[in-house]
Structure formats: structure tokens, C-alpha cells
Amino acid sequence: MTAMDAVPPPEDPPLAEPAYRVFDRAAWAALRASTPLSLTRADIGALRGLNETVSLADVQEIYLPLSRLLNLQVRAARRLAMAQDAFLGHQAAPPPYIIGIAGSVAVGKSTLARVLRAILARWPDHPRVELVTTDGFLHPTKVLEERGLMRRKGFPESYDLKRMLGFLNALKAGEAEVAAPVYSHLKYDIIPGQMQVLRRPDIVIFEGLNVLQHAAGAPVVASDFFDFSVYLDAAISEIEAWYIERFLLLQKIAFPNPDSYFHHYRDLPLEEAKAVARGIWTSINLPNLQQNIQPTRHRARLVLRKGRDHAIEQVWLRRM
Ligand SMILES: Nc1ncnc2c1ncn2[C@@H]1O[C@H](COP(=O)(O)OP(=O)(O)O)[C@@H](O)[C@H]1O
Numbered sequence: 001m002t003a004m005d006a007v008p009p010p011e012d013p014p015l016a017e018p019a020y021r022v023f024d025r026a027a028w029a030a031l032r033a034s035t036p037l038s039l040t041r042a043d044i045g046a047l048r049g050l051n052e053t054v055s056l057a058d059v060q061e062i063y064l065p066l067s068r069l070l071n072l073q074v075r076a077a078r079r080l081a082m083a084q085d086a087f088l089g090h091q092a093a094p095p096p097y098i099i100g101i102a103g104s105v106a107v108g109k110s111t112l113a114r115v116l117r118a119i120l121a122r123w124p125d126h127p128r129v130e131l132v133t134t135d136g137f138l139h140p141t142k143v144l145e146e147r148g149l150m151r152r153k154g155f156p157e158s159y160d161l162k163r164m165l166g167f168l169n170a171l172k173a174g175e176a177e178v179a180a181p182v183y184s185h186l187k188y189d190i191i192p193g194q195m196q197v198l199r200r201p202d203i204v205i206f207e208g209l210n211v212l213q214h215a216a217g218a219p220v221v222a223s224d225f226f227d228f229s230v231y232l233d234a235a236i237s238e239i240e241a242w243y244i245e246r247f248l249l250l251q252k253i254a255f256p257n258p259d260s261y262f263h264h265y266r267d268l269p270l271e272e273a274k275a276v277a278r279g280i281w282t283s284i285n286l287p288n289l290q291q292n293i294q295p296t297r298h299r300a301r302l303v304l305r306k307g308r309d310h311a312i313e314q315v316w317l318r319r320m
Pocket residue numbers: 049050051052053054055103104105106107108109110111112242243245246309310
């Protein structure tokens with residue numbers, strides 16, 4: 001069986017293979033070359049949030065080769081910036097290298113972003129890695145309620161796209177301080193007045209389901225500002241299961257907090273809680289995945305395809 005036969009399942013139209021080189025785990029792992037293992041078991045343990053168990057095998061076989069590729073790309077981008085400076089006859093600090101991470105709700109974007117941040121920050125030539133999530137650019141609940149969008153959260157119209165593009169523009173322009181609004185999953189809303197301030201980081205990982213989307217008629221799109229992009233992919237049936245699992249976990253660890261938006265679900269019996277989670281998945285996150293997220297997959301430079309238990313089974317790398 002070839003790697004192409006193994007996945008994707010029928011629900012999931014394949015990527016155009018000529019545009020990508022396809023690697024199974026072993027072939028990708030071999031590209032790690034001499035990259036040192038830069039995270040210990042204790043480091044990985046510290047990265048675990050919620051129920052995630054990022055395996056040492058994934059770090060060694062998937063993320064270390066990826067960090068080697070990205071390190072080479074960052075260096076090359078800096079050389080290009082220097083070439084332009086030489087042409088212009090002035091010297092400036094290189095702009096941050098921006099990596100977009102896209103994929104469905106609950107596919108594991110935040111987890112991937114955190115692991116990647118930790119690994120990339122180990123390289124001495126780009127230690128300052130910032131992580132920004134696009135949920136900060138969601139409209140606040142008040143605005144979503146006024147516009148009847150509370151059940152459309154994550155859909156393109158639920159974001160302040162102009163503000164998001166302005167943020168990316170300022171970042172790439174090398175402004176000394178750039179600020180992003182902050183979202184609370186607990187409150188299910190933007191935190192008023194709280195900002196994440198970035199001061200000329202070396203790398204920015206910009207993570208969210210919408211990062212590869214193109215708004216009709218917009219003069220620029222988020223990916224215009226990206227140096228690299230990753231789409232985290234998996235079978236829809238797996239992602240649904242991960243969404244429900246995460247909901248059940250949050251029911252135990254977050255919903256008991258009276259500040260939680262979902263506090264009223266704290267004592268729901270298991271089967272009812274599963275039904276609520278499945279209902280939110282089916283009515284909001286699944287249609288968003290099918291209509292607005294999955295169609296952006298072919299824009300990514302790299303597609304990581306997960307199988308059971310979140311293990312990365314295949315890597316698709318765009319031929320430049
Ligand atoms: N590599 C992984 N190994 C094990 N569990 C994972 C992994 N990545 C994500 N998860 C789990 O899957 C769920 C969704 O992951 P998360 O990073 O929160 O997704 P997203 O940011 O895409 O919504 C969480 O419960 C998380 O702990």
C-alpha cells in the first residue's frame with residue numbers, strides 16, 4: 001500500500017499531489033539530520049495542557065525535522081531581507097518571521113503551536129518566539145449578540161478581520177510594539193482591556209482556524225504576511241471525538257468555575273453532556289470546517305495529517 005492509499009478517507013478529497021511531496025513518518029523523520037533533541041521528557045511534560053500527551057516519538061520524528069526546516073527557512077528569509085536592505089542602501093532589523101497554523105476546532109492547533117514554540121525557541125539564532133491566537137480577533141460577545149452571531153462563532157463574519165490584518169501588517173512592518181486583543185475560553189468572550197504586547201520577536205506563530213482564509217474583495221489576506229504556513233489535518237470523525245473528549249474534560253476542570261460560560265453544564269450527566277458537545281460540533285464547528293476551513297488546506301506550505309490518538313501519519317510539503 002502506498003502512502004497515498006492509506007489516507008485520506010472518502011469524506012476528504014485528496015490534495016493535488018503534484019503540488020506536494022508526500023512523506024510517511026519514517027521518510028519525514030529521516031530529514032531530522034543532525035538536529036539535536038532539544039526537549040527533554042520534563043520539557044514535554046511541562047507543555048501538557050488539558051489531556052494532551054504529545055509523544056516523545058512525535059517530537060523526535062515530526063517536530064524536530066520541522067524545526068530544522070523552519071530554522072533553514074528563517075535564515076534564508078533573513079538573507080533575503082539583507083539583500084533588499086543592500087539594494088536600498090540601509091540596514092534594518094529583520095521583520096519577524098510569521099508562521100500561520102490553520103485547521104479545525106479541536107484538531108490540536110494550540111497544542112501544536114505550543115510545542116513548536118518551545119522547540120523553535122531553542123535555536124540560538126531565533127530565541128524570541130511569540131504565540132498569537134486569532135480568537136483574540138473575534139468580535140466581543142456583545143457585538144456577536146447584537147448581530148445574531150453567537151451560534152456562528154469561528155465563521156468568517158465572527159472576526160474583526162480588518163483589525164487582524166492591521167495587526168499582521170504592523171508586525172511585518174517591524175513596529176516596535178504591536179498589540180493583540182486577548183480571548184478567554186472560560187468566559188467565552190474577549191477580555192476587556194487586556195492586550196498581548198509583542199516587542200519585535202524573532203518568530204510569531206499565528207494560530208487559528210481562519211488564518212488561510214481569503215475574504216472576497218479584500219485587498220490583502222492574512223497569508224500575505226506569512227513566511228510559512230501549516231494546516232493540521234485529520235479525519236472528521238476523529239476531530240469530532242477529540243472535540244467531545246475535550247468538552248467532557250472541560251466539564252470536570254473548567255465548568256465548575258462560576259465564571260465559566262458553560263457553568264450551567266457542570267452537573268450534566270455523561271450521556272447528556274456528550275449530546276450537548278455533539279450538538280455544538282454538528283451545528284457550528286463541523287459546518288464551519290466543511291465550508292470555510294478545509295477548503296483552505298491546499299494553501300498551506302505544509303500539511304500534517306493526524307491519525308488515531310493524534311499521531312502524525314503523513315506530512316505533505318509543498319514544492320515551493
Ligand atoms: N498531539 C496531541 N496528543 C494528544 N492529545 C492532543 C494532541 N494535540 C491535541 N490534543 C488534544 O486534543 C484536543 C484539541 O486540541 P487543541 O490543541 O485544544 O485544539 P485546537 O486548538 O485546534 O482547538 C485537546 O483536548 C488536546 O489536549
